[in-house]
Amino acid sequence: DILMTQSPDSLAVSLGERATINCKSNQSVLYSYNNKNYLAWYQQKPGQPPKLLITWASARESGVPDRFSGSGSGTDFTLTINSLEAADVALYYCQQYHTFPPTFGPGTKMDLK
Amino acid sequence: EVQLVESGGGLVQPGRSLTLSCLASGFTFDDYAMHWVRQVPGKGPEWVSGISWKSGSKGYADSVKGRFTISRDNGKNSLYLQMNSLRPEDTAFYFCAKDAKRGYSYGYHFDSWGQGTLVTVSS
Numbered sequence: 505d506i507l508m509t510q511s512p513d514s515l516a517v518s519l520g521e522r523a524t525i526n527c528k529s530n531q532s533v534l535y536s537y538n539n540k541n542y543l544a545w546y547q548q549k550p551g552q553p554p555k556l557l558i559t560w561a562s563a564r565e566s567g568v569p570d571r572f573s574g575s576g577s578g579t580d581f582t583l584t585i586n587s588l589e590a591a592d593v594a595l596y597y598c599q600q601y602h603t604f605p606p607t608f609g610p611g612t613k614m615d616l617k
Numbered sequence: 618e619v620q621l622v623e624s625g626g627g628l629v630q631p632g633r634s635l636t637l638s639c640l641a642s643g644f645t646f647d648d649y650a651m652h653w654v655r656q657v658p659g660k661g662p663e664w665v666s667g668i669s670w671k672s673g674s675k676g677y678a679d680s681v682k683g684r685f686t687i688s689r690d691n692g693k694n695s696l697y698l699q700m701n702s703l704r705p706e707d708t709a710f711y712f713c714a715k716d717a718k719r720g721y722s723y724g725y726h727f728d729s730w731g732q733g734t735l736v737t738v739s740s
Contacts, residue, residue: 508661542725542726544726546662552732553712553714553730553731553732553733554662554712554727554730555730556717556726556727556728556729559717559726565728597661597662599662599726601724601725601726604676604725605664605676605678605679606664606725606726607664608661608662608663608664609661610660610661611660611661
């Protein structure tokens with residue numbers, strides 16, 4: 505199975521500031537035939553299921569604010585949240601869907617400073 | 618609006634069985650693969666099992682293979698997970714999740730989730 509790791513485990517960011525979450529896979533999740541990274545990001549708030557934010561490493565789902573952006577390729581990826589809002593306090597998970605079985609990272613907890 | 622509503626969770630003794638159900642609405646159910654994903658509070662989600670749109674293909678995590686069986690009834694817009702020989706390590710919230718990719722193959726990423734049902738395996 506592809507192992508996903510995330511850093512930091514938790515971070516606290518002030519309102520209006522930028523937050524950066526990193527995700528690494530122990531194998532590449534890039535398919536060269538279509539040049540796509542099979543990497544998704546999810547947001548999970550307390551008592552709720554995960555919500556899909558980003559697919560293909562950088563494509564925002566419909567309705568996701570453009571403050572959220574994804575980047576990276578191969579084995580190293582980043583989720584950036586610009587101009588942090590109180591509503592962004594949550595857990596964030598990356599997930600690879602390149603290789604069966606799909607696997608998730610352990611999560612990064614985002615709090616307000 | 619997509620809605621997925623799980624049911625069937627509860628407290629069960631080790632070695633016993635439980636069946637989870639998920640009722641779907643708001644989309645054409647038989648156009649999509651469906652999945653079960655579980656999560657222990659405080660940990661990352663774990664994919665458990667998936668089934669293709671017409672049930673022709675089913676997949677399982679190694680941790681549940683041979684013990685869990687996924688099925689669906691497209692006429693009832695429903696997804697099921699039969700869980701046998703339950704172990705304490707199966708304790709988790711179980712989510713029904715819709716595959717993000719429409720059609721016969723799996724996308725293996727999940728664009729809609731139910732609220733989850735808690736399964737507790739304990740004597």
